[in-house]
Amino acid sequence: MANQKSYTISVYTENNVGLLNRVSSIFLKRHINIESLTTSQSEIENVNRFVIVATMDDSQARKIVGQLEKQIEVIKAYAHTDEETIYQESALFKVASDSLFDERQIQNIIKDSHANIVTVSREFFVIEKTGRRHETEKLYQDLKPYRLLQFVRSGRISVTKEPMNISEMLTAF
Amino acid sequence: MKAQTQTANLTIEKKTQHISGAEAVIRCLLAEGVDLIYGYPGGAIMPIYDELYKYQDQLRHVLTRHEQGATHSAQGFARVTGKVGVAMATSGPGATNLVTGIADAQIDSTPMVCITGQVGKHLLGSDAFQETDIVGISTPVTKWNYQITEASEIPEVLAKAFYIARSGRPGPVLIDITKNAQFDTFDFEYEKCTSIRSYKAVPDIDKGQLLEAAKLINAAKKPMIVFGQGVILGEAEEEFKAFIEKTGIPSAWTILGLSALDSKHPLNVGMVGMHGNYGPNKLTNECDVLIAVGMRFDDRVTGNLATYAKQAKVIHFEIDPAEVDKNVKTDVAVLGNAKETLAKILPLVNENSHKEWLQEYRSHDTIEFEKVIKDELYPTKEGITMGEVMKEINSKTGGKAVIVSDVGQHQMMACRYAEFTQTKSNITSGGLGTMGFALPAAIGAKMGAPDREVIAIIGDGGYQMTIQELGTILQTKAAVKIVVLNNEFLGMVRQWQQLFFDKRYASTEMVNPDFITIAKGYHINAKRVTKREELASAVEEMLSTEGSYFLEVCVEKENNVFPMIPTGASVSDVRLS
Numbered sequence: 001m002a003n004q005k006s007y008t009i010s011v012y013t014e015n016n017v018g019l020l021n022r023v024s025s026i027f028l029k030r031h032i033n034i035e036s037l038t039t040s041q042s043e044i045e046n047v048n049r050f051v052i053v054a055t056m057d058d059s060q061a062r063k064i065v066g067q068l069e070k071q072i073e074v075i076k077a078y079a080h081t082d083e084e085t086i087y088q089e090s091a092l093f094k095v096a097s098d099s100l101f102d103e104r105q106i107q108n109i110i111k112d113s114h115a116n117i118v119t120v121s122r123e124f125f126v127i128e129k130t131g132r133r134h135e136t137e138k139l140y141q142d143l144k145p146y147r148l149l150q151f152v153r154s155g156r157i158s159v160t161k162e163p164m165n166i167s168e169m170l171t172a173f
Numbered sequence: 174m175k176a177q178t179q180t181a182n183l184t185i186e187k188k189t190q191h192i193s194g195a196e197a198v199i200r201c202l203l204a205e206g207v208d209l210i211y212g213y214p215g216g217a218i219m220p221i222y223d224e225l226y227k228y229q230d231q232l233r234h235v236l237t238r239h240e241q242g243a244t245h246s247a248q249g250f251a252r253v254t255g256k257v258g259v260a261m262a263t264s265g266p267g268a269t270n271l272v273t274g275i276a277d278a279q280i281d282s283t284p285m286v287c288i289t290g291q292v293g294k295h296l297l298g299s300d301a302f303q304e305t306d307i308v309g310i311s312t313p314v315t316k317w318n319y320q321i322t323e324a325s326e327i328p329e330v331l332a333k334a335f336y337i338a339r340s341g342r343p344g345p346v347l348i349d350i351t352k353n354a355q356f357d358t359f360d361f362e363y364e365k366c367t368s369i370r371s372y373k374a375v376p377d378i379d380k381g382q383l384l385e386a387a388k389l390i391n392a393a394k395k396p397m398i399v400f401g402q403g404v405i406l407g408e409a410e411e412e413f414k415a416f417i418e419k420t421g422i423p424s425a426w427t428i429l430g431l432s433a434l435d436s437k438h439p440l441n442v443g444m445v446g447m448h449g450n451y452g453p454n455k456l457t458n459e460c461d462v463l464i465a466v467g468m469r470f471d472d473r474v475t476g477n478l479a480t481y482a483k484q485a486k487v488i489h490f491e492i493d494p495a496e497v498d499k500n501v502k503t504d505v506a507v508l509g510n511a512k513e514t515l516a517k518i519l520p521l522v523n524e525n526s527h528k529e530w531l532q533e534y535r536s537h538d539t540i541e542f543e544k545v546i547k548d549e550l551y552p553t554k555e556g557i558t559m560g561e562v563m564k565e566i567n568s569k570t571g572g573k574a575v576i577v578s579d580v581g582q583h584q585m586m587a588c589r590y591a592e593f594t595q596t597k598s599n600i601t602s603g604g605l606g607t608m609g610f611a612l613p614a615a616i617g618a619k620m621g622a623p624d625r626e627v628i629a630i631i632g633d634g635g636y637q638m639t640i641q642e643l644g645t646i647l648q649t650k651a652a653v654k655i656v657v658l659n660n661e662f663l664g665m666v667r668q669w670q671q672l673f674f675d676k677r678y679a680s681t682e683m684v685n686p687d688f689i690t691i692a693k694g695y696h697i698n699a700k701r702v703t704k705r706e707e708l709a710s711a712v713e714e715m716l717s718t719e720g721s722y723f724l725e726v727c728v729e730k731e732n733n734v735f736p737m738i739p740t741g742a743s744v745s746d747v748r749l750s
Binding site: 013014017018021022025028029062063066067069070072073074075170 | 308309312313316317318319320337369370371372493494495497498499
């Protein structure tokens, strides 16, 4: 269990039903907990990208990548440490509207955190904050005393500092 | 019947035609060269069975007595022929019964395509009768799987299925077809699959790595080879032989590599692993270069990894990149298929003979013979040993038979003592250790190699896990020879209980039925042997019988398999008693 750290696993895949199950089962089989998982289209048409965050050691990360790439519909997989990626998460906070008007402090919190107000209604307002985990976490702690009705945070999205060269790889197939 | 088939034959000429999805499935199988499939019908796959009826003179369907039997038969067929085995089942329980065989094929890299029926698309997710999520269930144990919900998908998906199953490192593929897709008609056209953009079947050989490997081999003083099924799957037997004969390197095999090299070849030094031979296990930790060819360093081969071949430089010839550095850190990995890699390295290696080093294996053999083999093959005590049964079979078949073994003590004895002169002749469940594998696998092997003697070696436990396949033998007249080595115990578990659990024999003793009566109930010739002096003539009678034959040999109840590397111990701590 030595040298455990956070890895961002990026998986470029074909866009097929059932692939999520195949990808997640590789983590399940090795008893590795997936901390966050995001899937979306990638920079290449008809190619999807999974971004998975999990804690493991270097050897596990290498083997996970090998097992992922072995899957027929996986084009390429990578494991990156936090230092090798640019990453963000998004969080939404739903707060009762009366707090906004009754508690002056809350306006300062929003201003200082560089968060955006997405919508305001008579009953509630919604704040959006994108950033690193500690930033969304701080806003969560700051807003907690003011009747936080709902809170949700997205999985990590990330791009790498190094180029991926997937397009070249696909033309070579 | 005949008229229908003729129409089918004639219409094959035309490129595109309007047919049902069910007929398309059959046409795809024919286009892939399939002429034999194993299966069991049921509601959701009836349209395909209806087409099978029409095409029965081109495509033979063998009705097994359980879907698990269908997968193992398809595996046996695939292992003996090198072709893709095909199994078919209905939805729900039919599909789930395939899972053990699929998992077995996955871990032993056996090319297999399984086709399952599924409830109609409009019923998916409604918990319909016999609906089960077989794609979800089979995902971790298939090389690829896919659910077809439209008839028009059938040709492309089945073409992919066969390409994936047989190419690269082979494996099982499951295709689930909803009932509406079987009934619906569409314009059929078939084109074989030759590439998939996200899948590289065989990695390119890196010239630099090849040169590095050759350099290490040429400089080695005590090199050792461990070869696995990659030699057989890659059809690299000739190239492998040329390579070892030029370099003079002692070569040991994993259980699935067995039969790739003649048992009597002077460089064949036996089996590695838990019940492997004394020499190759001990000397794994004394060699200076370890060359792994088409094998994956299973824990049953390596024992404790922390003390496995630490002194050696490790070279790994491997087709699957995910296997490199998975269990054992390699110094040089050469990716590619064994056939091409071995052919390419041959001119780069020097002619050599490691006479003194080879002699070390032979000295260990002498010790093993004295302490283990002598009592197993030439017993002086009263009870029959499993080893002497194998010796009798060797002497009567001359090592030409296909030996299909089940899982347990008898399997280790079969693999330790059976002699082989021909490749693709040792069929056993290696990775998964599936009891019940041998009887149905032997049926498939016999159908794949009808001119060869196929002998199933089974324990009394495993035999009763798929004993219903005697019905398949009765119906198809498959001339399988069945040898049950009966010790009235789940012998391997009992051996562990004796050695590691103070002889607490928890649930390992078996009260068995009269196997002879059962065999006779299926009209199979049968004989029971309880005395040593009856053994030779009984084996003779079995082999001279034209059809199938059942031979029960009542062996010593509490014999053990040695040598043995206890779980977690080092290969050099291999025990002789």
